[in-house]
Amino acid sequence: MTDIAALIDDLLRRGIVLTLDGGDHVAAEPFSKLTTADLATLRAHRAEVLEYLQASPLPAKPFTWTPRAAETMLATVLDRCAYWRENASLQVRPTIEEVLSEYEPILTRLLDEGDYDSIRNALLNLQQSLDDIISGAD
Numbered sequence: 001m002t003d004i005a006a007l008i009d010d011l012l013r014r015g016i017v018l019t020l021d022g023g024d025h026v027a028a029e030p031f032s033k034l035t036t037a038d039l040a041t042l043r044a045h046r047a048e049v050l051e052y053l054q055a056s057p058l059p060a061k062p063f064t065w066t067p068r069a070a071e072t073m074l075a076t077v078l079d080r081c082a083y084w085r086e087n088a089s090l091q092v093r094p095t096i097e098e099v100l101s102e103y104e105p106i107l108t109r110l111l112d113e114g115d116y117d118s119i120r121n122a123l124l125n126l127q128q129s130l131d132d133i134i135s136g137a138d
Helices: 002-013 036-044 046-055 067-087 093-113 116-137
Strands: 017-020 026-029
Touching: 002 017, 002 036, 002 046, 017 046, 026 046, 036 046, 067 093, 067 116, 093 116
Parallel strands: none
Antiparallel strands: 017 026
């Protein structure tokens, strides 16, 4: 647990606050400050981070998604999508395209409706789907 405390302290020193957003989700604010290495570490130690935050004496604050936060996260995920469209092995590219074609109309509709909490959930699901596809291809 000490390593997780050090990770969270490092993020705090850099101005990134982790909070519980619902039961199983960790929110980082501002998300845009997270590096690729931060994201990989947080994913690799997700259960430990959740346990640490749940045991924290500070109450988890509800996280409200703003248009800017949703747009930032959307841009980040779309950048990853573009990267995987070009660099994924040929065997998984059709699967990636299938997942993206499923999510693109959903995200467009949610943006039009201004439903930023749903955008966040859809992006988290999309990100997890892409991670599952890519890790399964390794």
